[in-house]
Amino acid sequence: MKFGIVIFPSKKIQDYANSMRRRYDPHYALIPPHITLKSPFEATEEEIKEIANKIDSIARNFKPVNVNIKKIGSFKPVNNVIYLKVESPEELDSLHNELNSAFDGDQEYNFVPHITIGQKMSDDEHSDVYGSLRMTKVQFDDTADRIHLLYQLDNGSWTVYETFRLGKE
Template sequence: MGARTIMIFPEFDNIDVINDIRKKYDPLANLVLPHITLVFPFDSELTNEELKLHLIGSLGDINPFKIELEGFSKHKNKYGNYLFLNVVEGMDVIKNIHDRLYKDKLKQFDAGLDYVPHMTVGKVSSMELLDKAYDDVNKYNDKFSTVINKISVEMIGEHEESIIIIEHELN
């Protein structure tokens, strides 16, 4: 089984703003839709059916919930220089989902990092480019709001493209 990821793919009325920013700064913009990662890429022997059952068992009592994203932040870690669109509403629910999914069958893939819900809108090669990108996106003052009613599992294809293999509807 190839690498899989568990994500939220929010659908905003003004998503074109996010897409425009990602086209400039995110090398994955043409491969995966704007998303909030809940479980980072993992390679597991779990079948898709077992993974689907894990979602049902972990998220059975999670109802659709509202999220709002607004404002940007920059982050540097061992994986690169990132530009994030910040989650300002729904953060607690997203963290709860993240924590639940990393229990039991996916526990071994939890890197133990401090999880802060966000949408990555850029990854650049240097801090200088990150500073420039950050200055550029701060001209936007858009708010992005929607109701989340499903959690998706994607498989990462051989060219890093996103292939949705499971969609779990929230009650």
């Protein structure tokens, strides 16, 4: 089964992201707006119980993290993804690094905290959309106090397997 670890931002940020994702992200219906902390990985039902315990102990060692969004960015030329750029406080980088080193640290790309708002576009569409969105003034300041272990359903959508509070209870 495929799993991943994410932060879901506040409803206000999700609503804003979804206003663009509806048009520009074919994964809009498969997963809510999120910040990926650990890219999708395979695990069995037996393995995931141990993984969930590890995530819980990691989460307890981190305070809630600030999520500040101040601009729209793009991963072009690597790929045609448009995103809300999450200013990366040290805690977010540390949380990502801790989770990745605890479970097979291989990752395809460097960690760039973001919330995808558009993907799988042609070069021309990407240029048009990014050209009009990149000058948009964006200002969100939020605090995330939990992380989520998700799993992928047969239809490709993602759902929460377990939620972990950041910080000691």
